[in-house]
Amino acid sequence: MTSHETACLLNAGDSQARVSIWVYLTDRDPVGPYRVTVPPRRTMHVRFNDLDDPEPVPRDTDYASVIESDVPIVVQHTRLDSRQAENALLSTMAHAAD
Amino acid sequence: MTSHETACLLNAGDSQARVSIWVYLTDRDPVGPYRVTVPPRRTMHVRFNDLDDPEPVPRDTDYASVIESDVPIVVQHTRLDSRQAENALLSTMAHAAD
Amino acid sequence: MTSHETACLLNAGDSQARVSIWVYLTDRDPVGPYRVTVPPRRTMHVRFNDLDDPEPVPRDTDYASVIESDVPIVVQHTRLDSRQAENALLSTMAHAAD
Amino acid sequence: MTSHETACLLNAGDSQARVSIWVYLTDRDPVGPYRVTVPPRRTMHVRFNDLDDPEPVPRDTDYASVIESDVPIVVQHTRLDSRQAENALLSTMAHAAD
Numbered sequence: 274m275t276s277h278e279t280a281c282l283l284n285a286g287d288s289q290a291r292v293s294i295w296v297y298l299t300d301r302d303p304v305g306p307y308r309v310t311v312p313p314r315r316t317m318h319v320r321f322n323d324l325d326d327p328e329p330v331p332r333d334t335d336y337a338s339v340i341e342s343d344v345p346i347v348v349q350h351t352r353l354d355s356r357q358a359e360n361a362l363l364s365t366m367a368h369a370a371d
Numbered sequence: 372m373t374s375h376e377t378a379c380l381l382n383a384g385d386s387q388a389r390v391s392i393w394v395y396l397t398d399r400d401p402v403g404p405y406r407v408t409v410p411p412r413r414t415m416h417v418r419f420n421d422l423d424d425p426e427p428v429p430r431d432t433d434y435a436s437v438i439e440s441d442v443p444i445v446v447q448h449t450r451l452d453s454r455q456a457e458n459a460l461l462s463t464m465a466h467a468a469d
Numbered sequence: 470m471t472s473h474e475t476a477c478l479l480n481a482g483d484s485q486a487r488v489s490i491w492v493y494l495t496d497r498d499p500v501g502p503y504r505v506t507v508p509p510r511r512t513m514h515v516r517f518n519d520l521d522d523p524e525p526v527p528r529d530t531d532y533a534s535v536i537e538s539d540v541p542i543v544v545q546h547t548r549l550d551s552r553q554a555e556n557a558l559l560s561t562m563a564h565a566a567d
Numbered sequence: 568m569t570s571h572e573t574a575c576l577l578n579a580g581d582s583q584a585r586v587s588i589w590v591y592l593t594d595r596d597p598v599g600p601y602r603v604t605v606p607p608r609r610t611m612h613v614r615f616n617d618l619d620d621p622e623p624v625p626r627d628t629d630y631a632s633v634i635e636s637d638v639p640i641v642v643q644h645t646r647l648d649s650r651q652a653e654n655a656l657l658s659t660m661a662h663a664a665d
Contacts, residue, residue, distance in 0.1 A: 281435060283437075285393075285395060295579075296607065297579060297610040298459040299612070300609070303608055312418070312427060314395065314398065315398075316434060317397060317432060317433075318433045318571055327603075335575070335612045336610060337575060337577040337610040337641070379531070381493055381533040381535075383491075383535050385495060413493060413500055414494060414495055414531060415492045415495060415531075416495070416531045447533075477631060479591055479631040479633075497597065510591065510595060510596055510597055511591060511592065511594075512591045512592060512630060513593060513629075514629045543631070
């Protein structure tokens with residue numbers, strides 16, 4: 274069964290959020306950034322399995338993710354598969370966008 | 372199956388808490404505020420499906436919520452349906468009431 | 470089915486922790502304090518259904534709890550029943566014991 | 568059934584993280600430290616049942632854990648067995664390594 278890993282992003286602010294997602298792995302350098310844009314006053318659900326630029330997110334391997342945004346957002350990260358239901362509490366970091 | 376999304380509000384203080392709930396969506400402006408009042412030294416469970424003023428909470432769509440209170444409260448947010456059990460950790464914000 | 474609500478207390482410090490648990494309800498004043506003592510460098514699991522002094526914890530009703538300790542402790546609160554698995558993130562408060 | 572307790576460690580920094588895990592019990596002194604090293608920019612999943620130095624982690628008993636690292640890391644702790652799915656939110660502490 275495929276894992277359904279999702280990040281729920283909430284941009285409660287009045288400015289667009291430019292978000293970068295990095296996926297950390299056990300045996301190689303992190304992949305990314307995967308970039309998404311969340312409009313002001315909107316929520317967006319990102320399925321990791323749908324991310325494919327710059328490369329598909331590796332499957333069937335342990336990973337962790339770091340999510341950066343140029344404006345403050347709230348992130349809820351959920352993994353769902355047949356064996357477990359778990360929540361990741363990701364720290365969200367705001368940094369100056371390039 | 373209907374999702375049973377609940378916010379458990381705890382007002383451990385000695386003053387009534389006037390609470391506003393905003394529901395953020397993916398494709399339109401947030402709806403709300405839904406207003407509830409939690410008496411001092413009480414807990415209250417709010418089912419999102421029961422909220423209907425100013426309008427029913429949209430169903431079968433991704434959303435996120437922001438909960439504001441004029442006095443500090445503790446919020447636990449739980450979504451429960453047949454596919455998943457997940458916890459949302461909502462930031463609770465105290466602000467001056469109008 | 471009976472709910473199995475548990476608070477896992479961790480006292481990683483070198484002093485005994487005197488802990489007070491208050492249970493907040495929807496329609497009456499909070500009950501408690503239920504008092505437990507966690508020895509230094511020990512963990513303790515408290516089942517709410519086992520608490521009976523000053524009175525049994527009300528069953529089949531919504532409630533929330535506040536846990537106070539005279540030294541810093543870590544609290545994990547878990548509710549388990551046939552319908553749901555959820556985690557409560559309780560704020561732990563250190564205050565001067567009476 | 569055996570519990571599958573896992574700590575997911577994320578070292579998003581550029582320095583190796585030397586991590587010490589202490590397991591706290593109800594009736595005896597904590598055991599440990601179990602030591603693992605997380606390379607820079609890597610994630611690592613630690614299964615408690617695999618830890619055996621300085622001694623196997625006690626089974627079939629309540630415990631809690633404290634995880635220390637000499638550089639900041641992110642920890643997600645998951646317990647999984649047939650009866651429950653629960654998340655522990657562990658405080659992660661950075662301290663000067665010996």
